[in-house]
Amino acid sequence: xxxxxxxxxxxxxxxxxxxxxxxxxxxxxxxxxxxxxxxxxxxxxxxxxxxxxxxxxxxxxxxxxxxxxxxxxxxxxxxxxxxxxxxxxxxxxxxxxxxxxxxxxxxxxxxxxx
Numbered sequence: 001x002x003x004x005x006x007x008x009x010x011x012x013x014x015x016x017x018x019x020x021x022x023x024x025x026x027x028x029x030x031x032x033x034x035x036x037x038x039x040x041x042x043x044x045x046x047x048x049x050x051x052x053x054x055x056x057x058x059x060x061x062x063x064x065x066x067x068x069x070x071x072x073x074x075x076x077x078x079x080x081x082x083x084x085x086x087x088x089x090x091x092x093x094x095x096x097x098x099x100x101x102x103x104x105x106x107x108x109x110x111x112x113x114x
Contacts, residue, residue, distance in 0.1 A: 001056055026092055046073045060107050067104035071097050
């Protein structure tokens with residue numbers, strides 16, 4: 001299972017690194033200062049830092065919960081964005097939600113009993 005998880009997490013890491021850049025560019029384009037440091041991201045995050053060592057199953061479950069938390073946060077922003085008729089940000093949020101929902105689904109499939 002290690003190789004499967006390693007490749008999956010590497011793919012997620014790379015995808016999320018690109019997403020952070022895209023989100024920061026959108027924030028800047030709207031005329032607001034985007035977070036630039038890890039501490040700023042941590043302060044703004046809806047996901048708590050959970051250091052420690054986990055079994056593969058615990059790690060997967062934790063990541064599922066984090067993916068779902070990101071989707072809930074994105075969904076909560078829609079009323080404000082729609083009120084401001086900000087189509088590019090709606091598009092960005094929709095794509096992020098699709099990505100995180102798909103990732104959660106893929107992670108859940110690893111925990112399914114065959």
